Amino acid sequence: MDSELQMPAPVCLIKNAEGKLMTNEEALRILSTISQPVVVVAIVGLYRTGKSYLMNKLAGKKKGFSLGASVQSHTKGIWMWCVPHPIKPKHTLVLLDTEGLGDVEKGDNQNDSWIFALAILLSSTFVYNSMGTINQQAMDQLHYVTELTDRIRAKSSPEQNEEDSAEFISFFPDFVWTLRDFSLELDIDGKSVSADEYLMNSLKLVPGTGHKEKNFNLPRICIRKFFPKKKCFIFDRPAHRKKLCKLETLHDDELDSEFVKQVAEFCSYIFKHSKTKTISGGIQVNGPRLQNLVLTYINAISGGDLPCMENAVLALAQIENSAAVQKAIAHYVQQMNQKVQLPTDTLQDLLDLHRVCEKEAIEFFIKTSFKDINQTFQKELAAQLEKKRDEFCTKNIKASADRCSALIQEIFSPLEEEVKQGTYSKPGGYRFFTQQLHELKKKYQEEPGKGVQAEEILQQYLQSKQNVSDALLQTDQTLSEKEKEIEVERVKAEAAQASAKMLEEMQRKNQQMIEQSERSHQEHVKQLTKKMERERKELVEQQERTIALKLQEQARILKEGFQSESRQLHNEIQNLQKKLSAPKPLCVIS
Structure with a gap:
């Protein structure tokens, strides 16, 4: 479907019906056809804040995600629209529009928390719209961001009761805050600032340990700790209030020019900077x-468990x-x-x-497998390759x-026919027979394409005709008893030599x-070692990026x-640095 990806309109990916979240088969089928890497952009926010309008613009359409024209929330669950990425060749842009948070008709804050958590788990860029x-x-x-550690687990069995935020940073998406109908001047203490500086200033903490201060600081701490990359966009009111109900039908020249420019900047940023969705280990x-x-x-949530990133990756790896x-x-x-x-x-x-073929097969497996x-699974591959090799050897022997x-x-x-006709049953017949046999053996040996069984099949045939040869020898009246005895010994010696040669050949084949x-084992080890070294390097780079982000955050918090x-961040940084410096032995296939 990649080359002809055509979704004329969004489809529901996760249904939210009667307080239960369920997947939609049609949406899953569409995803199953997309072999390209995906860039996943999810948007969340209170209902009736214009989320769907922004998502339609990212899709390059005026209509698609339901905007609604009343105070009711239109989007239920999570809706999906897959479109060719406008600037990344051979990538698919997956847009996820979520139902409005805080819908008074729903009256179920539990589902809001799950929708919020799923949007984070599935996206590479997470847009919060307010x-x-x-x-x-x-x-x-x-x-909802303060509840994430109660909703999501990074590891199936964390070493401590509370998971280090570094575990979440490794798979959390980039964070974009979109502020709609923003009417203030962007200045702090009389100094003009950017939208990003405005966001960072808004995330500053207030001193104090009281209940009020904790409530103030908690969501700010979570955003700062969990989301390594943060961006802010502001939008003027798009048009007069009376026109907003017809927003999807209005042309750009009917909208506020500043709003049109702001939307274009937002879309450009998302297209350029939203990363391909990856999972643990940098797997696209x-x-x-x-x-x-x-x-x-969804199965984890339905079963009463917490969605776990590690478990999800391992389940995916198994498949x-x-x-x-x-x-x-x-x-x-x-x-x-x-x-x-x-x-x-x-x-x-x-x-x-x-x-040659085995090497290609191992390369194919190494390239497509992960978290083995x-x-x-590589041991299973080795066993199956050995089995297939033996099957080809068996086919080769039979052929x-x-x-x-x-x-x-x-x-x-023809020789056998002459024996039946008694051609050699006369004086001197034995020598004539052996001469003919020798010439036919030579003719057989000169024939090309006989393969690995050439000598064995010949010896089996000659052994089967030994009685005929013995009878001709004993009845040949031109040979003396002494000559017959010598001939018998010669034939025995020749047969013994042939047997020894076959045994030697068998031993040589076994050694081969x-x-x-x-050699097969060494090829597995060689390719696996290269892969593990590459993954180790990628992990180190990821941990170094996480440490750098945490050091920046620590400096800001200390300054505040x-x-x-x-101190808490310092401890987390030290733990990461210990992991980074600890030599990790390469575990290779045995």
């Missing part, structure tokens, strides 16, 4: 992965790693069928082709045996298989005079 200025009332309405999310995240979170094994095996089989012409001349010829705990048997039938059948198994909060 009216007017950032005052205490606006902060009080954002109390595509449509099917987003689909599975939605299902995992994708299992599929990666099967796809890698399918790739191996396809490549072997294309490259191998059975029978091969030698076992080594087959093993050389196996090694204890290399469970060679069939080819050789047919060749022996073709070459030696052992050496190939070792909050010693206790500064």
Whole structure:
């Protein structure tokens, strides 16, 4: 669906009916068809604050998400609109519009908290939309952010009762606050400031340990701790109040020019700066992965559990790693069928082709798998590749045996017919028979394409005709008893030599298989080690970014005079630095 992604209108992704959150099959099916990486932008805010208008603009449409024209909340649950990303080639922009928070008709604050939490879990950019200025009332309405640690877990079994905010920073989205109908001048203490500076000033804490001060500071602390990147946009009133009910039908020249400019700046920022949605380990999310995240979170909530990022990633890894094994095996089989012409001349010829195809299969698995705990799936891949290799070896043996048997039938059948007719049952017949046999053996050995069973099938045939040879020898009257005894010993010696040669060949083949198994193991280790080193580097970079953000926040909090909060951040930074400096052994496949 990527190249022809056409969603003429949004569809409901998560239904909110009778106090229960449920997924919508049509929306999940659409996600399952999007193989491209997704940039997910979610918007939340009080109902009737114009969220849907902004989302329609991001979709490049006037209509789509329901704006509503009354005081009722129109959007229920979470609605989704997938459109080609306007400036990122081969990316899909997924827009999530949420039902208005604080809907008086709903009377259920519990669902509001879940909608808020899901919007954060699913998005790479989280837009909070509110009216007017950032005052205490606006902060009080954002109390959902203070409940996030009660709604979301980063790890399935945190080491402490309270999870470090660093765990959340690693997967929380960027935060954008949009202020609608903003009518004040952007200045602080008489100095003109940007919208971002206005936001940072509004997030300053007030000193004191009383109930009032704690209530004031808590949402500000949460926003500062959980969201590493923060941005603010202000919007003038779009038009006269009477025109607002027809907002989606108005042309830009009928709207306030400053508002049109502000919306364009907002859209430009979202398009340029919203990141591809990723999960733990820097894994990019595509449509099917987003689909599975939605299902995992909703199932957890429905079951009375807290959505857990680590569990969601592990559940996703189970699905994708299992599929990666099967796809890698399918790739191996396809490549072997294309490259191998059975029978091969030698076992080594087959093993050389196996090694090339095996390497490609491992590369495919390594590229598409993630969070393969204890290399469970890679070990499964190794076992299946070995099984498939052995199957090709068996097919190779059979193809060679069939080819050789047919060749022996073709070459030696005239000799057998002459034996039946008594051509060699006369004086001197034995020597004539052995001469003919030698010439036919030479002819057989000169035939190309016999494969790995050439000598064994020949020896089996010759062994089956030994009685005929013995009878001709004993009845040949031109040979003395002494000559017959010498001939018997010669034949025995020749047979023993052939058996020894076959045994040596068998041992050589066994050694080749052992050496190939070792090479296969080394290929797995080599590719896995490179991957783990790459992931380790990415993790270090992520932790260094988190430390840098926390150091910035600590400096700001210390400057504001909050010693206790500064010490807490200091401890979190130290814990991260310890993790960063601790050598982590590479766990490779055994």
